[in-house]
Amino acid sequence: MVVDHEVTTRGRRAPGAGRPTPHALRWDPARTYTRGPRRPAWVVRFRALLLVSDTVVVTTATVAAWWWWGRRDPAVTFFGVEVPTSAWLAGVVAVWLLALAAVRSRSERILAVGVTEQQRVLNASVFALGSVMSAAFLGYAAIARDTLAGAFGIGLLGLMAMRLTWRHRLITWRAAGRCKRNALLVGPRRDVVPMLHDLRRNHRAGFRVVGIALTDADPEPGTRIDDVETFGLGELVDRAHHPRVTTVVLAGDLPGGRGQIRRLGWSLEGAATELVLPSSVTYVAGPRIHLRPVEGMPLVHLSLPTYTGVAYAAKRVVDVVVSSAALVLLSPLLLAVAVAIKLDDGGPVLFRQQRVGNHEQLFTMLKFRTMVVDAETRLTALQQANQGAGVLFKLQDDPRVTRVGHVLRAWSLDELPQFLNAFVGTMSVVGPRPPLPREVARYDGDVHRRLLSKPGITGLWQVSGRSDLSWEESVQLDLSYVENWSLSGDLMIILRTFRCVLARAGAY
Incomplete structure (x- = not known):
């Protein structure tokens, strides 16, 4: 659905004919009538695709759970009446789909944007599970708990995966100028x-x-x-x-x-x-903005960001769990990378560098070494060829990178030792990019707010282009994360990181 600029040249008044002044904007009561916003054809088709995929996933999950755990019972007793299993399964599917529709999980305004879509899918699934369990309790229905748990567990994972697949497809279409x-x-x-x-x-x-x-x-x-x-x-x-x-x-x-x-x-x-x-409030996202209309005077309440409390403690727990699991599961890969680096040029496996963390505290960041041993001493001679933006130094074909280093950088494997930093608490799994002291020394104004949160192994900067971003874009993304971070947002960034690593966009 590619539309060119012809759209703007077919108005009711010919361009240039009787042009009013730029400040002339009048309300014409004769034109006012009740009519909803136009819904493009692609919106109708895309929402229909989501409805079909949701129905397939929910039905498959419910039938699969019954087949695995509950097929011994051909009928379910409900208020003393035997109900066929097929009717009960149809009821579960119907309640689930109604819950997804009630929370507007297929609304165009949340498609491919933020984590709201996934949150609504989760809320609808929890509500549907609660409704089915409540009905079973009130109707004295003997429904196996493992059947319900299996159905909603499999279905929720399937819905999340399917929605992420459609989200990626929609973004691809939009990048091509469609939808x-x-x-x-x-x-x-x-x-x-x-x-x-x-x-x-x-x-x-x-x-x-x-x-x-x-x-x-x-x-x-x-x-x-x-x-x-x-x-x-x-x-x-x-x-x-x-x-x-x-x-x-x-x-x-x-x-x-x-x-x-x-x-x-x-x-x-x-x-x-x-x-x-x-929004006139820069970098502030929806969850922190609350509208409170008071007798014709709409007041917008802005919740200030907090960096302590239960949510931040939960973030630390997530960091410990994710980093420890990653270190254990990836230990064979870590060992293989270490051996490859050692065999390449015989130098040290790890590269240790001072970075600035939370509240401008210095810490030692760990990475697999991807450059020659004397890379830091050769930096001055390469400053003239700097391709980085702002205070960053980047060189796409950096001669200091080793043969193994090129492979590690392409697949972001050099970042894996940073899970040790996340485990001990100097970094987080998700956060702003960890800056060098010389970069922080050149910060001005609001850029210092990036340091209110722990630097992350991944973040908005990584899933949005990494080295391909300009300095201003990197700062804007980091400030947006610091101002609006949430655990659900961190989860979405982690999921998007896998796709970005496979695509190898901006990795050099």
Whole structure:
């Protein structure tokens, strides 16, 4: 479903004909009528695919659990009446699917974004299990507990795996230009340009910008920003009524302030489009933002981030469990890598380096050595060829990397000894990138907030491109993690890390 910029040139008013001033935005009561936002055809098809896959997984898990644990009982007694096993299985499947629909686990707004989709699948499964157990208790039904546990255990794992598979497929489609909403950007040029670049870079957002309404100037006909047509604010409502435009994204302040934003919403009521307002609180995610309307005065409550307490203690427990399990399970691989490094050039197996951790405390980070022994002394001679961004030093074809080192870096095997750091507590499994002291010395302003959390073996920076990221993008990702971290978010990052390691994106 590739749509070109033709979308923005078929409005009801010909471009340039009777152009209103850029600040002219009026609400036309004659246009206002009740109509929901447009739902692109791909949304309907994709949600249908999710429904079919959910039904297959839930049905298969329920029947498999009954076949393995409960097929000895051809019927179940419910309120003194014998109910055929097939009817009971159908009831379990129906309750489970209704729970998935009730929590809106297939909502377009959560697809391929964050961990909300997985959380809703988990919540629906727990609710369905509780409902079935409650019904069985009230109806004196003799249902084997291992059958229920097996059905919901297998089904939950199957649903999670299937949703992750579809998520990866959707992101792939969006990277190819498909399965996106056609959006109009609104705002001054200084805000529109970075927003346009962000939406093009981040395929997960799912927006294709097909027009830009500038609020600080009335552009000449045919003026474009990065091949996207621009027009005045007065033409926005006409453009939004195009049948293929589904979203209007506000990238900055409107000339009239909050009142103008309200009138913009009114003007779009008949356009069947959605109005998207970016949060003015940088890096803050949904769980920390709470809307509290008080008699026409909407108040937004912002919960401040905390780095102590039960959740942080649970994060430490997860670090110990994951790191100890990784060290035990990967011990044969660790031994093989150590032998390969030793046989390559006879130098030390481990590379020890001072890094800056939580609250600017220095610690020794462990890695498998991938460079020649005198790599640090040869760094100065390579500074002119630095390909890194900001304070980072990166060189894609670094001559200091050994033969074995190239293989280790390509598959991120050199990072495995950092599980020892995570086990002793100087690092975490998930967190910001561990910086060097010379990098921290060049930090300015808000960048220091990266050090409020323990550095991680993996993190948003790794699953989003690693060495291919610019300095500003790396900082933004790390700050976003520090401000909005959660255990469920850590789990999603760990799962995404496996895919990134296999893809070897940005690994050098």
